[in-house]
Amino acid sequence: MKINKKIKDFIQEDTLERFLKYVKIWSTSEEDAPKFPSTENQIEFGKIIVNDLRELGINDIIHDKHGYIYANVPASEGFEDKRAIGLIAHLDTSPAVKGKDVVPVIHENYDGKPIKFKKDKELILKIQDSPELENYIGMDIISAQGDTLLGADDKAGIAEILAVCTAWQKFPEIQHGPVVVCFFPDEELGIGTKEIDLEKIPSICYTIDGGQLGELEYECFDAWKATIVFNGLSVHPGYAKNLMINAVNIACRFFSNLPEAESPRHTEDREGFYHLYKLKGNEEKATAVLIIRDYEEVNNKKRMEYLMKLKNIFEYQYEGLEIEISYEHQYENMINYLQKEEKIVDIAKKAIENANLELKIHSIRGGTDGAKLSAKGIPTPNIFTGGLLFHSRKEYIPKIALLKASEVILNLIDLWSNES
Ligand SMILES: [Zn+2]
Structure with a gap:
């Protein structure tokens, strides 16, 4: 399947619009809260996402009392028998930095000079903080105002998955197999899989929760x-x-x-x-x-x-x-499980390369929900969102990353849909 310019333009616009909408919605999780999910705002955020999914004609959705969302995206005609794939992102943002009243700022045509923030005059984002910035000179970059994180972790992931669902609805010529979209609460607390219903997710999943463009992670601590x-x-x-x-x-x-x-x-x-x-x-x-x-x-x-x-x-x-x-x-190093399932990683690599990106394989210096799922028998590598400097007031994402990550998700499902 070739993703033409018309589809790309549509996705760029759709994913940007969704991203700017979602980062403004407060969904910070809370350490040591006596309940699960730790905060009510994650449930409220989930309701908005469920609405957005319904608007795409996706009706088979469960939004349970713990805040988990499981949405079954039906396959294109003739693709019903293909293997179902799960796409996972998390609803919460890190409690390490304020995540309320986020105001996204688009720095158009980034010139490579230090980026200043309206709400904190002392704070400066420069190339030394994040060498990847250099790759985005001449492009648009999105940050917050310096008083909050941005929340690209993981609202970029959510926006990218939804943009792909929108593209499937808008362009039925992009045929695909069954997909289950899952959004988890409290990932930032390391307990995102605590109340997960494994029956509701496919036997192969990918989290869309990584950093820089082209990144694929399938090893963790x-x-x-x-x-x-x-x-x-x-x-x-x-x-x-x-x-x-x-x-x-x-x-x-x-x-x-x-x-x-x-x-x-x-x-x-x-x-x-x-x-x-x-x-x-x-x-x-x-x-x-x-x-x-x-x-x-x-x-x-x-x-x-x-x-x-x-x-x-x-x-x-x-x-x-x-x-x-x-x-x-x-948690265990998920490579113990993924080594036995080469195809899952190989297809992810191909999906990234097919989007004309340089593949960057990283070992996560931490854990992911994917690590826990892998240990539960559901191999789950992690794909980039394009956001950088997560959990920081300097967090940013280049606009192009929203498109490229969506493109990779489209490629990924396309490759699985054409597997015999
Ligand atoms: Zn994350």
Whole structure:
């Protein structure tokens, strides 16, 4: 299938219009909220999307009480028997940065000079912040006003998927197999698949939630969380000689033994790390939480062994001290599952190349809903949205990316629809 200029022009306009509409709708998720989804605004945002899907003549839609949207996009005539593919994006924006009252700004014909923001005169977006910016000189770039994130993560993904659905409706000559469009809440909290109904999604899915143009991700961290409790002994400090076991103080010494070179600040590419992010306590008891990350599970196992050795040394050194360590396997490297399913990755690669983009294969230095789905038996690589500097007030997306990502989605479904 050839996507002609008329279709491209239509998609560019449609996806831009949708994107500008969606980023203005508040859908920030909230850390440690006592409910799921964490915020009501994600449900409200979902209602708007459901309406937009219905306007496209898609009526088989479930918007459940947890905020999940499952929309069945019927196949073109004669393509009903083709394999169904799932397209996934998330409804929430990161709680790390304000996401309310987002006002998108289009910087037309970007000249390569630093971009200034209306709502924060100190904030500057320059090529050093994001080398990809250089590729977009002479093009239009969209950012927020400097006081909020933009929300291209993942409203670009939603707009791109809907633009493709619109193109299918408007140009019936683009024939395609069955597609299930799924939008999840609370992805930014790492719990986007918590209440998912696996029966409602196809056995092959793609998340549209990545960064730069041409990017394809099908490897992520092997992720562990460690909770370490230090049980000490409190005594009046004036009479504590040879008696007090100061749990919080010992905890600080304990963590100063982690190699600094293996911290997020000093690691990149395929290097793993320990990351202590919570420590609270007093003389009696201190509790620490850290995450351990690597692409290779065996390296994480070594880090856990090291923590066990430290525990033994510290318990020996401070008689009476008790250290309890518990681990939780948060998610697995999804390549373990995708390696067995080469076709899923190969078709995604081809879809990107067919859009005349340079393929960029990345390992995610984090996790995705796709990683969790892959571990549940639904292989789910991640395709770019085109947005950059996610979770930041400098977040931006070049206008062209909205078109190119949509084009890749069209190619992807076209390739699957012509698989025998
Ligand atoms: Zn995202």
